Amino acid sequence: MTRDLTIKLHNTATRKKEDFTPIDARNVRMYVCGPTVYDRAHLGNARPVIVFDVLFRLLRHVYGPEHVTYVRNFTDVDDKINARAATSGRSIGDITAETTQWYLDDMAAVGALEPDHMPRATQYIPQMVAMIRGLIDEGYAYEAEGHVLFRVRKYAEYGALSGRSVDDMIAGARVEVAPYKEDPMDFVLWKPSDEATPGWESPWGQGRPGWHIECSAMAHDLLGERFDIHGGGIDLQFPHHENEIAQSKCAGHGFANYWLHNEMLQVEGKKMSKSLGNFFTVRDLLDQGVPGEVIRFVMLSTHYRKPMDWTEKKREEAEKTLRKWYLQAAEAEAATPSPDLVTLLADDLNTHGALTECHRLSNAGDTAGLRGALKLLGLLDDLIPEWAAVQALDLSDVEAFLSDAHATAMETKDFAQVDRIKTALTSVGIEVQMSKDGVKLTPPPGFDRAQLEGLL
Numbered sequence: 001m002t003r004d005l006t007i008k009l010h011n012t013a014t015r016k017k018e019d020f021t022p023i024d025a026r027n028v029r030m031y032v033c034g035p036t037v038y039d040r041a042h043l044g045n046a047r048p049v050i051v052f053d054v055l056f057r058l059l060r061h062v063y064g065p066e067h068v069t070y071v072r073n074f075t076d077v078d079d080k081i082n083a084r085a086a087t088s089g090r091s092i093g094d095i096t097a098e099t100t101q102w103y104l105d106d107m108a109a110v111g112a113l114e115p116d117h118m119p120r121a122t123q124y125i126p127q128m129v130a131m132i133r134g135l136i137d138e139g140y141a142y143e144a145e146g147h148v149l150f151r152v153r154k155y156a157e158y159g160a161l162s163g164r165s166v167d168d169m170i171a172g173a174r175v176e177v178a179p180y181k182e183d184p185m186d187f188v189l190w191k192p193s194d195e196a197t198p199g200w201e202s203p204w205g206q207g208r209p210g211w212h213i214e215c216s217a218m219a220h221d222l223l224g225e226r227f228d229i230h231g232g233g234i235d236l237q238f239p240h241h242e243n244e245i246a247q248s249k250c251a252g253h254g255f256a257n258y259w260l261h262n263e264m265l266q267v268e269g270k271k272m273s274k275s276l277g278n279f280f281t282v283r284d285l286l287d288q289g290v291p292g293e294v295i296r297f298v299m300l301s302t303h304y305r306k307p308m309d310w311t312e313k314k315r316e317e318a319e320k321t322l323r324k325w326y327l328q329a330a331e332a333e334a335a336t337p338s339p340d341l342v343t344l345l346a347d348d349l350n351t352h353g354a355l356t357e358c359h360r361l362s363n364a365g366d367t368a369g370l371r372g373a374l375k376l377l378g379l380l381d382d383l384i385p386e387w388a389a390v391q392a393l394d395l396s397d398v399e400a401f402l403s404d405a406h407a408t409a410m411e412t413k414d415f416a417q418v419d420r421i422k423t424a425l426t427s428v429g430i431e432v433q434m435s436k437d438g439v440k441l442t443p444p445p446g447f448d449r450a451q452l453e454g455l456l
């Protein structure tokens with residue numbers, strides 16, 4: 001446990017970067033809103049997963065792996081799932097089971113650790129019903145035509161997370177008007193189900209939960225009255241997170257102390273959309289041969305609170321850089337993240353700075369530091385990924401490697417890495433010539449290629 005390190009996080013609720021103080025350092029608790037399972041995760045869906053995975057890893061590093069509890073839910077009851085079942089002719093259970101597994105596989109491929117708990121909404125119906133019942137009893141919710149609605153105006157703090165008033169939010173949002181609502185802002189806690197729609201017995205008839213209540217019920221059940229961090233994409237801030245807060249607070253729960261939101265993802269400067277033809281899933285990229293580590297690297301190169309732009313150029317650069325780093329890290333005897341790296345991550349997850357630190361470690365030839373950094377960032381597990389493993393090193397690989405290092409050094413003005421490689425090559429009798437035309441290596445007569453292994 002690294003007790004002398006203070007993690008700083010930008011809390012959306014206060015709009016300030018704050019020192020993070022857990023309620024209980026022996027059990028640091030985090031909840032992140034997960035996917036609705038009816039289709040493959042698109043690239044944008046991977047961003048919160050990777051962002052909060054970095055935070056999860058940092059918390060585990062600082063407080064100890066056994067002292068962190070991370071919950072991320074699966075929404076497996078939703079009208080989009082029902083619609084998918086209707087159009088495909090498949091059962092809801094099949095669709096949600098299949099897409100849940102897809103999600104887990106795709107997120108594992110981008111290096112995300114599995115959270116400690118991954119509750120499914122359908123497993124928490126009794127807890128949701130109990131919570132809704134309590135809200136009705138206290139006058140925060142009402143039943144109307146088989147629906148139960150939350151009375152938004154009854155919760156004076158509504159809008160505090162987004163820093164907007166209820167009236168501003170009505171003006172800016174698509175609020176569903178329905179005859180059974182007392183106020184257009186009121187949102188659904190429970191709704192009736194017909195024969196063809198999944199439904200559960202409730203005091204308000206056969207029905208199903210609205211979306212928001214599940215997170216409040218599951219967070220309470222798994223993390224208690226009050227927990228430390230609640231995360232999600234900025235698109236969830238309103239209405240989903242405002243509604244979660246309203247329900248939980250009115251049910252008498254403390255709910256979350258720190259709110260973190262990641263910004264959205266674009267592709268080549270444009271919003272990803274099916275109509276623009278730039279829509280793709282994580283699986284599409286993996287199938288095209290883009291390694292999961294490369295996807296993760298590109299995501300980490302932009303701070304989570306800035307909009308991120310996925311570009312082909314970044315993908316190429318990331319792959320080149322990771323190949324080089326893995327080659328170096330393979331030679332490391334230990335994995336020790338540098339204190340500087342941890343400090344950077346502790347500063348509101350400065351992942352961009354952390355990657356710059358990796359460049360520095362690489363240039364300095366600090367292979368143990370580099371390996372430790374890659375490990376903490378989730379970019380390297382115990383084995384060098386197969387795609388980057390150098391099977392038979394030959395001189396042209398080394399020439400390319402040295403020429404990359406030289407190009408980097410020209411930018412950073414740090415030639416330590418270049419000098420280190422040159423010294424290593426000279427030590428086995430290889431003549432190194434570097435000119436504007438590139439790198440030329442001349443081995444001594446009878447040179448054994450095996451001498452290159454482990455040299456760099």
Ligand SMILES: [Zn+2]
Nearest residue numbers: 033215240244
């Ligand atoms: Zn949620």
